[in-house]
Amino acid sequence: MTVVSKADSSRLTTRKLTLAYEERTVVQELDLAIPDGEVTVIVGPNACGKSTTLRALGRLLRPRGGAVLLDGEELAKLPTKRIAQQIGLLPQTPVAPEAITVADLVARGRQPHQAWWKQWSEEDERAVVDAMERTDVAGLAHRSVDELSGGQRQRVWIAMALAQETDLLLLDEPTTYLDIAHQVEVLDLVRRLNRVRGRTVVIVLHDLNQAARYADHLVAMKTGRVVAEGPPAEVVTAELVREVFGLDSVVVPDPVTGSPLVVPGAPWGAERD
Ligand SMILES: Nc1ncnc2c1ncn2[C@@H]1O[C@H](COP(=O)(O)OP(=O)(O)OP(=O)(O)O)[C@@H](O)[C@H]1O
Ligand SMILES: [Mg+2]
Numbered sequence: 001m002t003v004v005s006k007a008d009s010s011r012l013t014t015r016k017l018t019l020a021y022e023e024r025t026v027v028q029e030l031d032l033a034i035p036d037g038e039v040t041v042i043v044g045p046n047a048c049g050k051s052t053t054l055r056a057l058g059r060l061l062r063p064r065g066g067a068v069l070l071d072g073e074e075l076a077k078l079p080t081k082r083i084a085q086q087i088g089l090l091p092q093t094p095v096a097p098e099a100i101t102v103a104d105l106v107a108r109g110r111q112p113h114q115a116w117w118k119q120w121s122e123e124d125e126r127a128v129v130d131a132m133e134r135t136d137v138a139g140l141a142h143r144s145v146d147e148l149s150g151g152q153r154q155r156v157w158i159a160m161a162l163a164q165e166t167d168l169l170l171l172d173e174p175t176t177y178l179d180i181a182h183q184v185e186v187l188d189l190v191r192r193l194n195r196v197r198g199r200t201v202v203i204v205l206h207d208l209n210q211a212a213r214y215a216d217h218l219v220a221m222k223t224g225r226v227v228a229e230g231p232p233a234e235v236v237t238a239e240l241v242r243e244v245f246g247l248d249s250v251v252v253p254d255p256v257t258g259s260p261l262v263v264p265g266a267p268w269g270a271e272r273d
Contacts, residue, residue: 009036011071011200012057012087012168018065019052019224026052027224029066034168034217039194040202041211044221045245050204051092053221054172057202058089084112088166092173092204094157096145102156103141106132109163131162134189136182150177158186162193169193171203175210183207187214212236212259220244236260 010033019027026049034040034057042050055061056068059075068075070086088109096105109131110124132138135155140148145156154177161169171190175183191214193199205211211218212232219229222244228235241249241262254261 010034011036012202013069014053014057014066015069016066017053017056017063017068019049019056019061020064021052025064025224027056030224030226032219032226034200034202036200037194037198038200038216039191039214040200040217040219041215042202042204042219042221043206043208043211043244044227048221049224050221051172052224054089054170054202054204055091058087058091058170059083060089060091081112084164084166086166087168087170088161088164089170090157090161090172090174092176096153098146100145101141102137102143102145102148102159103128103132105145105156106137106159106163109160109165112164112166127163127165131159134162135159136185151179151182154178155182155186158189167199169199169201171201173204173206175205175207183210190214208236208241208262209254209259212261213254213257232259236262 012034014030014032017027017030017032018025030053042053044050052061056063059068062076070078070083075083106128110127113124129138132141135158137152137155137159140152140156145153148156154174158171158174161171174186178186187210190201190203194201215232217229218232218235220227220235220240227244228240236251238249238251241247241251247264248266250263250265251260252263
């Protein structure tokens with residue numbers, strides 16, 4: 001395994017990226033560099049533009065201005081299939097085709113690797129089985145996605161994104177609907193994919209403490225702009241939490257990992273009436 005030197009290169013970047021829905025500009029002139037071989041976590045309040053940014057990074061949304069660049073080339077100008085072989089995106093609210101089975105949905109993750117002259121291969125089968133096992137959904141393979149619980153369905157979507165086996169993986173709130181054990185399982189899985197297989201991962205998370213635990217690179221957004229970015233130990237401070245979320249908190253070392261742990265509430269003696 002080659003050791004990727006940290007944070008000195010970025011295959012995926014944005015250059016003065018502006019994103020808008022009709023008249024509403026959501027992200028303005030954003031310059032972002034996703035560090036190769038690292039886990040980047042994006043945090044920020046509801047509606048600040050996290051999902052919008054992630055969708056643009058995965059070319060689900062076209063820039064209003066500026067560009068997303070993959071290996072220095074404008075994403076908007078690259079063939080869709082080539083992008084899908086490099087970038088996997090799990091949106092915040094994916095929609096499954098009606099009555100599709102778990103195995104069939106996960107298999108769709110292999111589409112970018114298919115071609116009209118190529119049969120479903122052992123490689124495809126291995127990727128699908130592997131993804132289902134890693135996300136603990138192999139036992140659901142023949143169930144219809146419609147009839148799963150929210151957490152089961154979320155894990156199936158993650159399996160589909162994993163089956164795509166891309167170097168870059170973008171996950172929008174992958175822990176939504178998951179119980180605490182499955183949240184940790186999914187985040188550990190993402191971390192392993194990064195550490196063992198060298199995948200570059202971008203995750204949107206709401207839980208600041210999980211973000212601080214799992215991020216190599218943390219990006220804090222507010223109203224479509226990056227307020228702070230860097231290693232969690234430098235980024236996550238009471239000042240930042242106040243600035244970004246308008247919340248008083250105390251930041252202490254996480255007793256397990258030593259990463260910043262945000263405890264909401266004013267410190268003793270500093271409460272407001
Ligand atoms: N399809 C859309 N059409 C119009 N406006 C949209 C659309 N999607 C998002 N928006 C608006 O863009 C802004 C940013 O939304 P976005 O989904 O990027 O926020 P977010 O940071 O992901 O929030 P959350 O934490 O709630 O998921 C919001 O004001 C939202 O209402
Ligand atoms: Mg969102």
